[in-house]
Amino acid sequence: MGRVSKWIVLALWLGGVIALSPVAARLGDHQQNDSAAWLPHSAEATRHYERAKTAFPGSEAVPAVLVYSRDGGLTSADTDKINDDRDAVARWAQDRQVSDVITSDDRKAALFSLPVAAAPGDDAALADALKHVREVVEANPPAGLAVHITGPAGASADLDEAFAGLDTTVLLITIIAVAVILLLTYRSPVLWIVPLLAVGLANQVATAVVDLLAEHAGIVVNGQSAQILTVLVFGTGTDYALLLIARYREELRRNDDRHKAMRIAWRAVLPAVLASAGTIIVSLMCLLATEMNPTRALGPIGAAAVGAAMLAMLTLLPAVLLVLGRWVFWPRVPRFNPGAVGREATEDHGVWTRIARGAGRRPALIWVFTAIALAALSLGTLGLRTGLTLSDIYVKEVGSIEGQRIVAAHFPPGESSPATVIARADRIYAVVAAARIDGVATVGPPERSADGQWAQFSAILSDPPDSRAAERTIERLRTAVHGVPGADALVGGATATQLDTRVAADRDNYLGIPLVLGVIFLVLILLLRALVAPLLLTLSVALSYLAGMGIASLVFQAIGHPRIDPSMLLIGFVFLSALGVDYTIFLVTRTREEAVRLGHREGAQYALAVTGGVITSAGLVLAATFSVLTVIPLVSPLQLGTIVAVGVLLDTLIVRTLLIPALTMSVGPAFWWPSKVTKPRPTPRPADRVVA
Numbered sequence: 142m143g144r145v146s147k148w149i150v151l152a153l154w155l156g157g158v159i160a161l162s163p164v165a166a167r168l169g170d171h172q173q174n175d176s177a178a179w180l181p182h183s184a185e186a187t188r189h190y191e192r193a194k195t196a197f198p199g200s201e202a203v204p205a206v207l208v209y210s211r212d213g214g215l216t217s218a219d220t221d222k223i224n225d226d227r228d229a230v231a232r233w234a235q236d237r238q239v240s241d242v243i244t245s246d247d248r249k250a251a252l253f254s255l256p257v258a259a260a261p262g263d264d265a266a267l268a269d270a271l272k273h274v275r276e277v278v279e280a281n282p283p284a285g286l287a288v289h290i291t292g293p294a295g296a297s298a299d300l301d302e303a304f305a306g307l308d309t310t311v312l313l314i315t316i317i318a319v320a321v322i323l324l325l326t327y328r329s330p331v332l333w334i335v336p337l338l339a340v341g342l343a344n345q346v347a348t349a350v351v352d353l354l355a356e357h358a359g360i361v362v363n364g365q366s367a368q369i370l371t372v373l374v375f376g377t378g379t380d381y382a383l384l385l386i387a388r389y390r391e392e393l394r395r396n397d398d399r400h401k402a403m404r405i406a407w408r409a410v411l412p413a414v415l416a417s418a419g420t421i422i423v424s425l426m427c428l429l430a431t432e433m434n435p436t437r438a439l440g441p442i443g444a445a446a447v448g449a450a451m452l453a454m455l456t457l458l459p460a461v462l463l464v465l466g467r468w469v470f471w472p473r474v475p476r477f478n479p480g481a482v483g484r485e486a487t488e489d490h491g492v493w494t495r496i497a498r499g500a501g502r503r504p505a506l507i508w509v510f511t512a513i514a515l516a517a518l519s520l521g522t523l524g525l526r527t528g529l530t531l532s533d534i535y536v537k538e539v540g541s542i543e544g545q546r547i548v549a550a551h552f553p554p555g556e557s558s559p560a561t562v563i564a565r566a567d568r569i570y571a572v573v574a575a576a577r578i579d580g581v582a583t584v585g586p587p588e589r590s591a592d593g594q595w596a597q598f599s600a601i602l603s604d605p606p607d608s609r610a611a612e613r614t615i616e617r618l619r620t621a622v623h624g625v626p627g628a629d630a631l632v633g634g635a636t637a638t639q640l641d642t643r644v645a646a647d648r649d650n651y652l653g654i655p656l657v658l659g660v661i662f663l664v665l666i667l668l669l670r671a672l673v674a675p676l677l678l679t680l681s682v683a684l685s686y687l688a689g690m691g692i693a694s695l696v697f698q699a700i701g702h703p704r705i706d707p708s709m710l711l712i713g714f715v716f717l718s719a720l721g722v723d724y725t726i727f728l729v730t731r732t733r734e735e736a737v738r739l740g741h742r743e744g745a746q747y748a749l750a751v752t753g754g755v756i757t758s759a760g761l762v763l764a765a766t767f768s769v770l771t772v773i774p775l776v777s778p779l780q781l782g783t784i785v786a787v788g789v790l791l792d793t794l795i796v797r798t799l800l801i802p803a804l805t806m807s808v809g810p811a812f813w814w815p816s817k818v819t820k821p822r823p824t825p826r827p828a829d830r831v832v833a
Contacts (some may be wrong), residue, residue, distance in 0.1 A: 143400060147460040154457045155526030158342050159693030161349035168352040168367060181432040184641040185619065189633030193221050194562055196595040197588075201258035202235040203267060206558075207278055208544040209248040210551065218283040220394035222250075229277045233270040234258060240775060245551035252548065252556070254588040257294045261630035270300045279364045288713040291544030291633055292475055292558060299539040303364070303774050311368045315375045316341070318765040324757045326383070332469050335381035336454075337463050344374040350445040359522060360441055366780050369439065370446050376766040377421065377720070380759040381414050382458055384727060387755040389462065393475040402460050403680055411455070413730040416668045417723045418451040420661060424719035427590040428711075431649035433642065436708050439715075458531060493753030500802045511795060515684050518791075521691025524698060527644065529706040530610065536702075536774045542728040545605070551731040553582040560615060560637060561621055562598055564630035569596035570788045572628050576600050580614030597777055602636065612640040630775030646707035658683060661722055667727065669733065673814045677804060678725055681712030681720045685796045689717055702776050709777060720763060720785065721792035724756045728797055732805060741810045751803045760793025 180187045209223050210214070213704070223242055231237045234255035244251040257270045271294060278288045290298070316337065323333035351370060355362045388410050392402035421443070430439035467474050500507055535542060548556055560581075564572040569587045576584050576598075600618065604610035615637050622630035657710040661682060665675035690713065696705050731752050736744030767789070771781030805812050 144368050150456050150460040151464065154342060154453075154460075158345050161346055162354050165345050165348035167524045168348050172473070179640050180638060181434065181709050182644060183347075183432070184645060185631055186633045186638040186641045189561070189563060189631040192573055192631060193561070194764060195598065196365055196563065196590040197590075201659045202701060203294040204253055204254050204256050204292050205271060205274065205290055205294035206249060206254045206548070207274075208252045208289045208291055208547050211289045211548045212249065214248045215244070215251060215282065215286075218327055219286050221283055223251050223253070226278050230255060230274045233274055233824045243552070243556070244350065247330075247551060250547055250551035252552070262282065264651070267294060268298055268301050269455050278620045278831045281751070287547070289540045289544030289547060291541040291548065293545060297539035299535070300364075300539045300775075303535070303539075308367060308371075310772060312344075312371055313373060315766050315767045319375055319379050319762055320768060322758065322762050322765060323379070323661070325349045326754075327386075327470075328394055328473065329470060331471060332386070335469060336379055336386070336458060339382065339448060339453045339458045339461060340375050342379035342457065343378050343449040347374050347446045347449035349440050349448065354441055354445070358441070360438040360823065362438060362442065365773070365775070366435060366439055367780075368773060368778065369781075370442055372769055373443055373446040374450050376763040377418070377447050377723075378454055379766075380723060381410075381417070381451060381731075383452035383755045383759045383762070384410050384414065385454060385458060386462070386751060387752075389459075390470065390475050391751075393467060394478050395484070397477045400463060402467060403463055407455070407459060407780070409734075412668070413727050414451060414455060416664065416730065418447050420664045420722055421447045421719040423664060424657045424715055425460065427653060427660055429521065430656060431653055431711070432645040433649055433708055434645070436653075436712060439712065443715075489753075495752045496753065496798065497750040497802070498751065499744065500799065501746050501806055504803040504806040508800050511800040511803070512684065514689040514788075515791075515800070519687035519691045520692045521685070524688060524703070525690065525694040526704045527707045527710070529704050533702070534776050535705055536779060545607070549605045553603060554605040555599050555611065555636075556584065556606075558606040558635040559585075559599040559620065559632040559634055561596055562600060562618070562630055562632050564597075564625070564628040566590070566593055566596040568625055568628035568630075569598070571625045572630050573598060576618060576620050578614075578617055578804060580604065580610070580617060600632075606634075606636045607639060611636045612643070615640050638821065643707055644710075647751070649708060650711045654714050657715055657718060661718060665680060665726075667785050669813070671731065671813045672810050672818045673808065674729065674805075677808070677812070678722070678729065678801070681725070681796055681800055682722055683802075685712050685721055686714055686717050686788065687793050689784065689791050692787050692791070693784045694779070696757075696787070697780060702780065705780050706777050709780055709784070712781060713788075716767075716781070716785050717788040717792075721788060721796070722759060724793055725801055727759075728757055728801060729805075730754055732802075733818055734812070736813075740813065741812070741818070742806050742812065745805045749798070753798070756797060757793055760797075764789045764793075 182188070207226065209219060211219060215223075227242060228812050229238055231239045235258045239255045241249055242253045255274075256622075257267055259273075269288065275290060289295070289413065318338070320333060320337055323336060327714045342703060346583075351360075351362060351367075354360045358428045385406060388406040389403055392409075393399060396402040396405065424444035425447070426440045428437055428443075431437050432780045442469060471735070479827055488540045548554070562576055566589050573584055573587060580603050582601045582603045585596040587596045602611045602614050605615065615634075617631060619637075622628065622632060638827055656677060662679040663741055665678055666672065669675060686829075690710075694703075697705065717746075728748060732745045732748035734744075735747045738744065764786040767782050767785040770778040773779065810818070
């Protein structure tokens with residue numbers, strides 16, 4: 142980058158960000174937090190929804206269930222309040238239709254339901270309607286009467302409330318976390334602002350790109366993926382900034398002209414940054430092969446985040462650094478020192494020089510011991526349980542979940558969320574008869590569509606709608622109604638959606654994890670032009686993932702959230718493997734570079750010494766940024782943030798610091814087979830060696 146081109150780059154970035162800012166601001170309008178939008182079109186619950194929407198206009202309205210309870214039994218004043226509320230909330234019901242009040246046999250609870258008058262997918266209208274409904278039911282209740290809004294509408298409202306305002310919160314906490322680490326790393330009152338500014342502009346670009354993808358390419362963006370977008374831009378962008386700035390600082394000591402120093406530094410880090418970003422992007426794009434819409438959408442969302450971060454760090458950051466000059470490093474300004482040229486190997490990099498020396502003394506013992514320790518940590522995965530139910534998704538108690546528990550305690554458990562069966566009208570009674578199976582408490586009367594072609598009825602389940610027992614009932618119910626010839630029956634509802642979600646997530650795990658691991662292996666082959674190194678490094682990625690999940694599993698059990706969403710296995714693997722291999726790429730590409738100059742063993746030691754500080758800082762930044770996800774009051778983001786933070790720290794401090802360097806030195810030059818990286822050279826002078 143030259144004296145003129147840096148100004149052109151700055152102008153292009155500023156103009157682009159200004160143009161894209163209005164687009165980026167619209168992303169919140171395209172978020173879809175309704176679980177029905179997460180399923181693939183092939184899922185039966187989705188096909189049921191689409192058919193019901195066509196055959197029964199208005200049936201797609203989201204039902205809200207209002208539950209009233211009193212431990213000592215409902216009083217006459219309670220009954221009057223319930224009936225008054227039923228009449229008052231009818232104005233927010235589809236066609237003003239509200240169900241009759243149903244009182245439990247023990248007279249301790251009552252409920253009624255209403256389909257909320259809001260267009261499908263219009264979260265704002267749904268939230269506004271429920272706000273008015275809540276104001277009515279919470280107005281002057283008799284003392285001791287508990288009121289909760291549950292059902293699909295209540296659950297959707299609680300989910301929207303959980304994400305409300307979090308975009309700004311997550312952004313601010315991420316900025317603070319990155320700023321603190323950069324201040325500690327650079328110990329400069331100015332320098333930390335530069336990468337933070339560059340990554341902030343990259344975040345605007347990435348957000349605008351994702352908004353355009355949501356609007357024109359139909360990708361599903363929910364609250365969680367929007368938070369991941371921000372975290373990923375800041376985490377990867379800061380990593381690349383740390384790598385470039387560290388190399389630029391080195392070159393400033395060897396070159397009087399800062400433009401020349403930047404060109405050398407830029408060319409030196411370019412292969413590592415491209416390989417790192419390419420690995421993450423290709424790994425994330427493998428998610429396009431999955432079925433779950435949010436999981437599939439994370440592919441292009443994450444690719445946009447990493448791509449924007451990479452572009453900003455390779456163009457905007459160098460331009461800003463060149464404009465500001467050497468003083469931006471104040472008070473530790475790197476001065477030109479001609480004597481530094483040629484004696485890099487004698488430089489003392491503090492604790493990392495000592496770690497490199499230690500790794501070189503007994504490399505075989507170190508890598509074997511480290512591998513055994515990681516394998517032992519991976520045993521924690523034996524306690525990992527999948528199957529996060531609807532009642533488990535929140536970190537704290539919310540109204541819809543508490544209402545669901547009250548319904549389960551006083552009514553048939555499936556009363557608030559029945560399954561719905563839709564079939565051809567001329568076969569509906571045969572389908573009704575087939576639906577009377579174990580696990581179905583009651584079957585409602587069928588309702589015909591206006592054109593007389595279809596009919597539907599409800600089936601109240603005997604078990605709580607978010608339980609595995611209810612899912613098994615749905616499976617049996619589907620088998621039974623599918624067996625009616627010519628009925629073309631479909632079963633939908635909340636439990637059916639939960640079942641289809643779990644099945645799709647399991648399929649995604651079996652496909653996605655091997656696919657991503659294969660992609661990492663191929664990228665490493667292309668980068669290193671070797672076979673042995675990529676194989677060993679890919680095995681280290683798998684071992685690191687298992688160890689990280691093992692630790693995370695123990696953490697989840699300790700904090701009272703032992704179950705994880707099945708899709709978290711794949712999402713966690715993609716982020717841990719793709720992001721964790723970043724540091725291995727940074728280290729191994731520098732090792733390859735130094736092996737040519739210093740020899741294999743000493744090159745490996747010097748690469749660890751010179752990259753140790755910057756890679757550790759990068760790992761801390763990435764762990765801190767993903768830890769920000771734990772502020773979201775939902776279990777899945779908390780678990781994802783924990784998995785990535787724990788895994789990245791493990792990868793940074795153990796795998797990259799001990800396992801990889803020791804394994805590299807233990808294998809010797811064969812590590813690069815079939816390439817021959819180390820060139821024949823004279824025996825180095827003692828002053829050129831890293832090891833004393």
